[in-house]
Amino acid sequence: MNIPQNIEEKLWNYIDGSLEKDENNLVEQLLQNNQEWKAKYAELMDVHQLMQDSIDLEHPSLRFTQNVMEEISRLYITPATRNYINKNVIWGIGIFFLTTIIGLIIYTFGQINWSAPSGSSNIPEFTMTNVNWGQMFNSTYVNVFIMVNILLGLMLLDMYLTKKKNERMAGRHG
């Protein structure tokens, strides 16, 4: 029995279900009428069945999953810090500063003598060109204060945008 290679290939394609409809019909006809094809088909089906049923998987060590999870846990330092930093403490500090600022504003307004006489003649003429901006922003402390505020503002913006991005990515995979 000398079956050409391409016939065997056709039969494997037939077994895998990857033949076109016309070719599939042709192979079915041959399998009904041709003993040689029929015998070869039975032989290949035996091998196919054997591989489907009898290929065994190898097993890694018993600690494999644990090893992977330990390796992964090293990647996650940020969630660990979340566990020991209490959010209430952060909120408490925020509220303390907010209250202090509001208190200072109220106190400052309380110090103003609202009953003092007012009149256009008492108010000095104010022109923007007369303001010495250089003197106002000359102090190193003021410059440092402005820079720190700009930096904090950028950090907050970055945190907000990163959070939004992560939420969007997680939502896309869901």
Add this chain to the structure above:
Amino acid sequence: MDARATDNDIITRVLHGEHQLYADLVTRYQNFVFTLALRYTPVREDAEEIAQDVFVKAYKALKDFRGESKFSTWLYSIVNSTSITFLRKKKLDISSLDNEHVFEQAESKDSGMSANQVEVKSKVEMVTKAIQLLSPDDAKLITLFYKAEQSLEEIARILNMETNTVKVKLHRARTRLKEKMEKYFKQEVRDLSY
């Protein structure tokens, strides 16, 4: 974790912060990944190192998994790239994974064996031993197709090949496996026919 939870369900929950659930995916696929890694290297320690690396890489890249393919297909493509990188680092001959001359190397594996010399206790053992006599390429294709339940198109994606190339290579691999079994397990193959 619910045993019926799909891979995608688990991935969504892991991405939402339930990192420990990733262990379920590892448990689910560790044997497949390890077996595939063993098709690239015969050393079990190396295969385990590759398999561990695969799961860590997959975890890091989990947010990039868009669910366009099966998780297993995506994971096995990481096995392929990680194994090749590992072999390159170890300066092993990776060209042997692609070339036909691997078949000759595989032939040399059984050159010392005479027909019917191998005693096997079960069909599983016979197929396992026959696969060990194949080239890494052939063994990989047969494992992906029959055990890892990957279609020809999915195997093509995993191995960066054309689907038709995979089809032809798989035919050849099956033919070679059949030949090995007929050569070394003649009696067992005959018993199967009855």
